[in-house]
C-alpha cells in the first residue's frame with residue numbers, strides 16, 4: 052500500500068481529554084481533515100498549507116516509531132488528527148494488536164471505517180454550532196454501525212457558549228446510551244502564546260455550573276489536562 056499522511060507521532064504523554072484522561076499514551080496524529088472548525092487547536096494537521104510538513108509513512112514505519120517511543124512496552128495508542136478516518140489505519144492497528152498494544156481513535160464522526168471495529172475506544176466528537184461545521188447525523192450513525200460491538204464508544208463535545216451547550220443537550224438526547232464527556236472550548240490555540248490558566252478554570256467553572264444548575268447529570272465535565280500542564284505546546 053502507499054503511505055499514510057502523518058503530521059506527528061509523539062509521546063509517551065498522558066491522554067489529556069475525555070474518558071481516558073490521565074492514561075499514558077502515544078499519539079499518532081494523521082494529516083488532513085474534511086472539516087475546518089473555526090477554533091481547531093491542531094491546524095498544523097488540517098490545512099493543506101502544512102502538507103509539506105507531513106510525513107508519508109508506511110504502517111511498518113509508523114509502527115517502528117511507536118515501538119521506539121514506548122521501548123516496546125504496550126500501552127494505549129491514540130490515533131487523532133486531522134481526521135484519521137479519511138485514511139486506512141487498519142494495518143497499523145493489526146501490527147500493534149499482535150504486540151499487546153491497545154488503540155483509541157478521536158474523530159468527528161463524519162467518515163465511517165471498517166477498522167473502527169478493531170479499536171478499543173472510539174471517541175466521537177460531533178461539532179457544535181460555534182465550529183462553523185454542520186453534523187451529518189447519517190454519517191455519524193454509520194460510524195457507530197461500523198464500530199459495532201468492537202470498541203467502547205463515547206461522545207465528547209466541545210462547548211464554547213450557550214448555543215453549543217443547548218446543542219450538546221440535543222445531541223446527547225439522540226444517543227442516550229453513549230457515555231458523554233463535555234470539555235470547554237479553548238479559544239487560545241497559538242502554540243507560542245502562554246495560555247491564561249485562570250481563564251481556562253473560569254470556562255470550566257461556567258460549564259460545571261451550567262450542567263449542575265440544569266440538573267443535567269448525564270455528562271462528565273473535564274478540562275483539557277494537557278493544556279493545563281503544557282499550554283498549547285505541540286507534541287505533548
Ligand SMILES: C[S@@+](CC[C@H](N)C(=O)[O-])C[C@H]1O[C@@H](n2cnc3c(N)ncnc32)[C@H](O)[C@@H]1O
Nearest residue numbers: 090091092093132133134157158159176236237
Ligand atoms: C484536533 S481534534 C482531532 C480529531 C478529530 N478531527 C475531532 O475533531 O474529533 C481532537 C479533539 O480536540 C478537540 N478540540 C479541537 N480544538 C479544540 C479547542 N479549541 N478547544 C477544545 N477542544 C478542541 C476536538 O473537538 C476533538 O475532540
Ligand SMILES: Nc1nc2[nH]cc(C(=O)O)c2c(=O)[nH]1
Nearest residue numbers: 064065066067068131277287
Ligand atoms: N496530551 C494530549 N491529549 C490529547 N487528547 C486529544 C488530543 C488531540 O489533539 O487529539 C490530545 C493532545 O494533543 N495531547
Ligand code: SF4
Nearest residue numbers: 084086087088091133
Ligand atoms: S474536525 Fe477535528 S481536526 Fe478537523 S478541523 Fe475540526 S477539530 Fe480540527
Ligand SMILES: [Mg+2]
Nearest residue numbers: 092093131275
Ligand atoms: Mg488536541
